[in-house]
Amino acid sequence: MTFSNSVAIVGVGETDYSRDSGRTELALALQAILAALADAGIEPRDVDGLMKWWVDTSTEAEVAANLGIPDLAWWGEINQAGNVGAALVAHAAAAIHAGLANVIVIYRGVNGRSGRRYGRGDVTGQGGRGGGAFTEPYGLLTPQHGLAMVARRRMHETGITSRHFGMQAVAQRRHANRNPRATFHERTLSLEEHQASRLIVDPFHLFDCCLETDGGGALVLMSADRARELARPPVLIRAAAQAGPGLGSPAGRAAKRLFDMAGIGRDDIDVVQIYDHFGPFVLFALEDYGFVDNAGRFVEEGGTDFDGGRLPVNTSGGHLSEAYLQGINHLIEATRQVRGESTAQVPGVEFSFCDTGIGTGAVILERSGPG
């Protein structure tokens, strides 16, 4: 028996997003957690589970001590880099479903601009060791290098172009312009500005690359039955799936498990969030998850716009224009869409899809019915 709809997200919270928070990463994590708990109407003493990104520097012991958690029953983290948010939701839901914990908080707090910077390889560099022995000596030193290599090949094979990448960046910027939390809330972007922006690692222009952000975010999960006692309607976790190393696209493999567990089809999804470390991968993922056959044509038609698009994508502005919080801001936005609280709200959302790593993990959230 799966945990489908037996576990819910009951609280979401974040800090302000900035380039220089002036706070420790632990303080950012705690601030986000307290916001999420307040949103849920749950006291810190009722939390008995904590889960984090492997790369997050704030340990569960520090967080538990600062929150005054009286009895931490479950904790954990998932390795790889930023791309594990939805996988953490899957693990937490499985733990709650199995009775190992009652209330689990998933948190992320990072000084990603003023501290260690992903964009410079500060977090992912291998110093020529391991797989890095075959990449780094030739100048593949940062996440953008390896992913630009994949993007170039995809452009060659499918005919998708930098202009298509720009159209998605513009769609997300329009979403961010509605979102007061977004780093680029007050800065518009045109396709011409995208095309004229400097090349970082060709084929990636500046506005194909995610922001670097100081900030924090948190989610609160508990059983759907217990969640119904809270003041606010729970957001049900209809399905979750991961895909690690293997043969073929991770998103394709994750999609099979995800939609099998959900028992619904792509056409049932009302709104989508996709991990946009680099904007082109949003379009690749739309194809790999099976949402569209030709993402270039889809974005030409405005398919990902919140207002009138067939499948609105990254409605908070995403990593490109809201903040780069390694997917937790996508999970928060996916939850808000179900609650009807997004600043780029899609009408009548029943099913909300969220990928946090182009296949490493994805969830489908569902609006809970009455009772």
Place this chain on the structure above:
Amino acid sequence: MSTWRFERPPGLPIPEPSDEARPFFDALREHRLVIQCCTVCGAQAHPPRAVCLACRSTDFEWREASGDGVVFSYVVTHQAVHPALVGHTPMATVEVELAEGPHLYSNLLDVPPEEVEVGMAVRVGFEDVAEGVVLPFFRRRAQ
């Protein structure tokens, strides 16, 4: 004929091979590009593995590749996003598909970044990058 020549940024990391990968780097010192092959089923692997993906054997031999390949993909670094790249942009890095099948990353010694294309035919060449460390690079090859 262009006289452009790749100048490797001296601050780039030097490989620190795993035990499985060491024979690959040892062969480079003799200016040989070798591919790990399973002695039981013949399956090739790069980067080198501890166990054959096809048959689970742990017995490998190292077969010399022809050195011919084509550019499968490439990137050009325009912004020095890492300290080692400062003063060395634009710089192209290529993914080469060897004639034998495996892919490896490298740089092109005689092709300026603006001329790199997917599908370009290339052949391996060897360069010292540090005391006792030789890496495989590629040059344009007539098809």
